[in-house]
Amino acid sequence: MVLGIVILSATFYFFAIQIEAANVNSVTLDGIHAAKKSFYDLEQNDIRTLKASLTGFVTNQQYKDIYNTNDRNALYNATSDLYGQYKTLGITQFSFIGTDSHTFLRMAKPSYFGERVTRTSFITAQKTHDWGTGLDLDATAFALRVVHPYYNGNTVIGYVEYGEEINDFIRTIKQETGNDYGIVIKKQFIDPTQWATIRRTAGLANNYDDLPDYVVVDSTTGDVSDFKTYGFTEKDLDTVTDEGNIFSRFSNGRSDYVSGGFALYDGSGAKLGAVVVIENVTPMEAAARQTNLDVLIVVILATVIIGAVMVIFVNRIIIRPLDRIVEETTRVAGGDFDTKIDVQSDDEIGTLAEMIDGFRQIVMNMSKELEENQQKKE
Amino acid sequence: MVIIGQLLELSEKINVIIAAKNMDKGVTRGKIGLKSGVLMSFNERTPDDPVKLLKIKMAAKEILGTDVN
DSSP states (O other): OHHHHHHHHHHHHHHHHHHHHHHHHHHHHHHHHHHHHHHHHHHHHHHHHHHHHHHHHHTOHHHHHHHHTTOHHHHHHHHHHHHHHHHHTTOOEEEEEOTTSBEEEETTOTTOOOOBOOOHHHHHHHHHTSOEEEEEEOSSOEEEEEEEEEEETTEEEEEEEEEEETHHHHHHHHHHHOOEEEEEEEGGGSOHHHHHHHHHHTTOOOOTTSSSSEEEEEESSSSHHHHTTSSOOHHHHHTOOSSOEEEEEEEETTEEEEEEEEEEEOTTSOEEEEEEEEEEOHHHHHHHHHHHHHHHHHHHHHHHHHHHHHHHHHIIIIIHHHHHHHHHHHHHHTTOTTOOOOOOOSSHHHHHHHHHHHHHHHHHHHHHHHHHHHHHHO | OOOBSHHHHHHHHHHHHHHHTTOOHHHHHHHHHHHHTOOOOOOTTOBOOHHHHHHHHHHHHHHHSSOOO
16 A cells, blocks of 8 residues: 555656646746737837837927928927936937938937938838837847928928837836846847947957857846846847747746747848747746645555555455455364354355355264264174 | 364363463464364364364464463
8 A cells, every 4th residue: 555655756746847847838928928019019019109109209390390491409409308308218219311311319428410311210201201210229229119291381391210129028017027037139230349339338348259150148047147048048049039939947046937939020121039038937936846745645545545445445345355264264274163154245255155155064964974983883 | 993082172272372471362262273284173082083183283383382181
């Protein structure tokens, strides 16, 4: 019985561990899918917000008149208060782009103007004379941008661009889920010199060479240089799916994590890299282990109780009657014919007892007859 | 010539040993009977049989742990 309990418990525990691992992966995969949905929901919501703000601006004639004077300083002075308010709302990019595709005024850095804009959102607005939106990665920032032509009557006099950096996205999702996130981009989309400048300006070490083919551009885990150690390989990033998939399971310190991610595209549909999701599964595993332990205890207790009941049942129904039959049959062999083999049961044991008692009577009668014959002879 | 009484005598010696050892008389005699293949039911008219005597002595030694002579 003890061996049975051990085998049953070991078998149960083996399968419980397999199920637990599958459950953890399943929950993490659900988390990755939820993160992807949150990411793109945030993108759509923020596009709507940016569009609403930008619509208000491009229809304001007062600002348009100043823009038409072609006086960069006057435009900056007129819109700087507005830009200050925008920044408190997360709109960090506010630019005017000329019809020649070069920046006229960049509110974040007024001294930087005249650069050619090639971002997809701008190109779309330029081609369609309507909204251009989407995630764009340029040399300095990975941001969600909306661009709209600046009309004077029916004439396009330029373009206005609003944008927000998407690091707010992954921090917002982290607040919702508790998981950590990182944005990892292929190097072909990043200018190494400008990336080095950005990092130096921020007082951070240049992480461009941390990975051979990718750069971690943002993460929720502190410095992006740390993020490369979080359970993913470049092969994982190369093969990441659009809907999201699990990369690996790994330990860091005393905690266990599952990493995964989903593919990240820019506004033109180019696959830039991936959003990597890191879920700390330690609490989930601990809860699963506790549940397994509870179930294991119940299984062992149930096995012991069922086993004990079976032992009592078998002893009462089979063993004890058989012992009585053996003992009483032995007495008959010892010459004690008066002991009746009396086992009352309607089963095979009762039939056996009845049969052996019949033999007892036969032997008893034969013994008496033999004795009587001997008496007659004498 | 038939020798009368040896089996009964042996049977009674076995009873004495069983009583001395405080064993269950019916069960112990039955074990000796089953071991020897002899029904342990004797009286003063039971004819002696050297083969049965030997078999019972061997079985009794094994069951009682002592020689019965």
